[in-house]
Amino acid sequence: EPEVTQTPSHQVTQMGQEVILRCVPISNHLYFYWYRQILGQKVEFLVSFYNNEISEKSEIFDDQFSVERPDGSNFTLKIRSTKLEDSAMYFCASSGQGSYGYTFGSGTRLTVV
Amino acid sequence: EDQVTQSPEALRLQEGESSSLNCSYTVSGLRGLFWYRQDPGKGPEFLFTLYSAGEEKEKERLKATLTKKESFLHITAPKPEDSATYLCAVQAPRNTDKLIFGTGTRLQVFP
Numbered sequence: 001e002p003e004v005t006q007t008p009s010h011q012v013t014q015m016g017q018e019v020i021l022r023c024v025p026i027s028n029h030l031y032f033y034w035y036r037q038i039l040g041q042k043v044e045f046l047v048s049f050y051n052n053e054i055s056e057k058s059e060i061f062d063d064q065f066s067v068e069r070p071d072g073s074n075f076t077l078k079i080r081s082t083k084l085e086d087s088a089m090y091f092c093a094s095s096g097q098g099s100y101g102y103t104f105g106s107g108t109r110l111t112v113v
Numbered sequence: 114e115d116q117v118t119q120s121p122e123a124l125r126l127q128e129g130e131s132s133s134l135n136c137s138y139t140v141s142g143l144r145g146l147f148w149y150r151q152d153p154g155k156g157p158e159f160l161f162t163l164y165s166a167g168e169e170k171e172k173e174r175l176k177a178t179l180t181k182k183e184s185f186l187h188i189t190a191p192k193p194e195d196s197a198t199y200l201c202a203v204q205a206p207r208n209t210d211k212l213i214f215g216t217g218t219r220l221q222v223f224p
Binding site: 004006031033035041042043044045048050055056058089091093095101102103104105106107109 | 147154159211
């Protein structure tokens, strides 16, 4: 069964450092998303991406965040200057044309120290 | 404001003891309601999408139903491997793709 692959599975970084979280969506999917889940809290929407541009973003997704699809397979989330409160699980997801059944990756646990 | 509330927060069942999880929602124009299963340290795993009141879907021991205000996930004769957190999410009007999640129900099934 096709999978969304995320790397790394766990990243520890110092406050103020830049991090890039990587995702390989399902190959024929067109819509890409990032969500995050702070420990013990809800899964929260960050951003959606379609046709090489952001289609929607949440209030959380401020100027410190950016997304990119640098080639035909990868989808990345960059946090420019990490804060302690950015510590969370970050999930990438993708969906196909006309499909509302998102497929999520296993997540990257980001720990900011 | 669009909102999703799940109950109970946690549920402990004996193997074979059937039960239901509830998801109440308040959205302006529901496009779809989703159920996911989440194992510890993993991403949500898609179970069902429901689109309109009265719709039902089944998969093995799970059955999801939808009304205009809530959805139920019925678990029939659960097994220990059904232990997980079950998440409900809604997708609201046409101009958004985002999912709004509830906090989930943590299910434990013991032998």
